[in-house]
């Protein structure tokens with residue numbers, strides 16, 4: 504496939520690395536210049552081209568800009584009606600992208616995360632996309648969503664990675680205070696958490712694991728009780744995204 508990436512930042516770099524060696528031609532835009540040059544040196548399929556040429560020379564165009572930049576840049580580009588557009592951008596609803604990318608109408612939203620470079624990344628998508636399946640389905644977990652709101656709710660939850668990593672690092676730092684070995688402490692906490700996370704969790708699996716960590720008076724239950732207020736904080740933080748992500752009040756499935 505002829506693939507084009509507008510906006511050569513962190514998430515483009517991860518996707519391009521994940522596509523390496525699969526026989527696609529890949530055009531990336533020249534910004535960020537250092538990132539684009541690094542990708543071109545690292546991935547043989549990559550050519551750097553101006554935004555206009557990225558669009559003109561691609562069957563599938565990935566929109567990987569910040570949304571405010573996209574609103575300025577996209578309307579001047581030579582999109583075609585037969586093109587497939589895959590947007591990874593926060594704050595860019597499909598209706599808006601249809602205006603910005605006219606006459607292209609085949610527009611899907613997805614949420615790649617940096618681990619897509621290696622594979623094993625969950626990829627919620629709306630609407631379902633045979634092109635995304637073909638490009639990333641073999642090595643990642645494609646999760647088609649029933650609505651744009653459902654896709655956007657995944658965007659909200661994807662922000663959980665940051666506070667969880669923050670907690671992991673806080674615990675590793677606490678541990679290193681006693682062992683004097685920060686690298687080993689980080690490796691221990693990361694491996695411990697990873698051990699509890701199946702690649703494809705089935706319903707109830709995580710709740711079952713939590714149940715096994717609930718012995719009254721045990722260290723796990725004691726620490727969880729000490730951190731109970733964080734649960735309400737998490738709900739409040741996620742609910743704070745509702746207006747921005749176009750999510751209705753209440754739970755959408757109730």
Ligand SMILES: NC(=O)c1ccc[n+]([C@@H]2O[C@H](COP(=O)([O-])OP(=O)(O)OC[C@H]3O[C@@H](n4cnc5c(N)ncnc54)[C@H](OP(=O)(O)O)[C@@H]3O)[C@@H](O)[C@H]2O)c1
Pocket residue numbers: 509510511512513514515532533534535536538554567568569570572576591592593614615616617
């Ligand atoms: N990173 C993630 O984990 C993640 C996950 C899901 C979704 N997203 C979304 O993906 C999008 C990109 O995120 P990112 O983390 O990759 O951001 P980023 O690293 O800041 O990448 C954005 C890129 O756009 C470039 N750019 C700016 N103006 C441009 C123009 N006129 N033409 C072409 N390129 C231009 C920037 O170049 P300069 O540096 O030269 O300005 C930068 O390299 C955002 O909408 C974000 O919400 C990110």
